[in-house]
Amino acid sequence: MELSLTQPDDWHLHLRDGDLLEAVVTHSAGHFGRAIVMPNLKPPVTTTAAAVAYRESILKALPVNSDFTPLMTLYLTDNTHPDEIKLARRSGVVFAVKFYPAGATTNSQDGVTDLFGKCLPALEEMVEQNMPLLVHGEATNPEVDIFDREKVFIDTILRPLIQKLPHLKVVMEHITTQDAVRFVESCSEGSVAATVTPQHLLLNRNALFQGGLQPHNYCLPVLKREIHRQAIVSAVTSGNKRFFLGTDSAPHERRRKESTCGCAGIYNAPVALSAYAKVFEEAGALDKLEAFTSFNGPDFYGLPRNASKIKLIKKSWKVPESYTLAAGGELVPMFAGQTLDWFPSTFI
Ligand SMILES: NC(=O)N[C@@H](CC(=O)O)C(=O)O
Numbered sequence: 001m002e003l004s005l006t007q008p009d010d011w012h013l014h015l016r017d018g019d020l021l022e023a024v025v026t027h028s029a030g031h032f033g034r035a036i037v038m039p040n041l042k043p044p045v046t047t048t049a050a051a052v053a054y055r056e057s058i059l060k061a062l063p064v065n066s067d068f069t070p071l072m073t074l075y076l077t078d079n080t081h082p083d084e085i086k087l088a089r090r091s092g093v094v095f096a097v098k099f100y101p102a103g104a105t106t107n108s109q110d111g112v113t114d115l116f117g118k119c120l121p122a123l124e125e126m127v128e129q130n131m132p133l134l135v136h137g138e139a140t141n142p143e144v145d146i147f148d149r150e151k152v153f154i155d156t157i158l159r160p161l162i163q164k165l166p167h168l169k170v171v172m173e174h175i176t177t178q179d180a181v182r183f184v185e186s187c188s189e190g191s192v193a194a195t196v197t198p199q200h201l202l203l204n205r206n207a208l209f210q211g212g213l214q215p216h217n218y219c220l221p222v223l224k225r226e227i228h229r230q231a232i233v234s235a236v237t238s239g240n241k242r243f244f245l246g247t248d249s250a251p252h253e254r255r256r257k258e259s260t261c262g263c264a265g266i267y268n269a270p271v272a273l274s275a276y277a278k279v280f281e282e283a284g285a286l287d288k289l290e291a292f293t294s295f296n297g298p299d300f301y302g303l304p305r306n307a308s309k310i311k312l313i314k315k316s317w318k319v320p321e322s323y324t325l326a327a328g329g330e331l332v333p334m335f336a337g338q339t340l341d342w343f344p345s346t347f348i
Pocket residue numbers: 014040105106136218219220221248250251264265266
């Protein structure tokens with residue numbers, strides 16, 4: 001059996017820079033037509049000039065003949081000036097602005113400390129420019145239980161934000177809870193949407209502790225209870241246009257994952273399409289897969305759907321145990337060493 005799909009895009013991707021960029025970009029470019037590239041580098045991509053330069057280095061790292069298109073983002077800070085948003089829109093290469101609450105996740109130290117106090121002028125300009133705000137939706141108050149951070153963020157930041165700026169386009173990234181599903185479903189289509197990762201569709205929090213601590217299953221927002229996983233699966237397989245593919249593929253070297261203070265992030269780019277196909281197949285909803293992978297994202301962003309197609313072939317393949325980096329070191333992918341059922345062929 002095989003499926004032919006309009007070429008998918010990845011609406012949430014970490015490509016990093018330097019050696020890591022060289023190592024990972026081929027995996028994303030092999031399957032996806034475009035990707036929204038996250039700006040949480042060190043230092044973060046806070047200006048259009050930096051986004052343009054980062055885009056150049058991504059294009060340089062691509063295999064020859066690849067027509068993969070990176071869609072760049074700006075990293076919102078307390079000091080982002082509305083003029084920077086205008087510049088971003090005018091550049092034609094920046095497609096969204098990313099809101100990291102300061103301290104919420106990897107490289108978020110320079111993120112926002114007070115959205116309503118500091119960022120309203122920039123957000124109002126984003127409404128003007130029809131520039132989406134992409135949100136890492138977790139409360140950062142250390143007293144909030146880590147498993148409740150998404151829900152508390154919705155109640156304290158996201159709902160008030162949408163009430164204040166109903167015309168702001170918002171993507172709640174990597175949703176992990178039934179609360180987020182309900183919230184997104186309650187908002188108007190075309191103004192609020194969500195991306196969903198393979199790990200939050202296929203794993204629950206038991207996967208963090210199965211047979212011992214499993215650092216390669218650690219990402220933020222952290223995996224949740226089974227009821228939440230099921231709610232997210234129902235949402236994406238229902239065909240609701242508000243949900244679309246965003247892998248959140250977030251490579252960290254093995255030594256940084258297998259460490260006394262391990263980094264958050266799962267490297268899933270090599271397995272993402274196989275993993276999504278598994279979710280839809282198990283839900284008996286393969287007919288809804290293409291909208292999730294290839295239609296809902298571009299429709300939300302107001303971009304054309306891709307013209308080319310890819311094939312997913314139903315045959316077993318073994319995920320490599322690791323990928324070796326040119327400069328030494330390794331990346332361990334999601335489902336390392338395991339067998340998956342759907343094999344993504346290159347473009348047809
Ligand atoms: N998801 C993660 O656990 N990590 C991401 C950051 C993010 O998307 O929050 C990273 O950049 O490593």
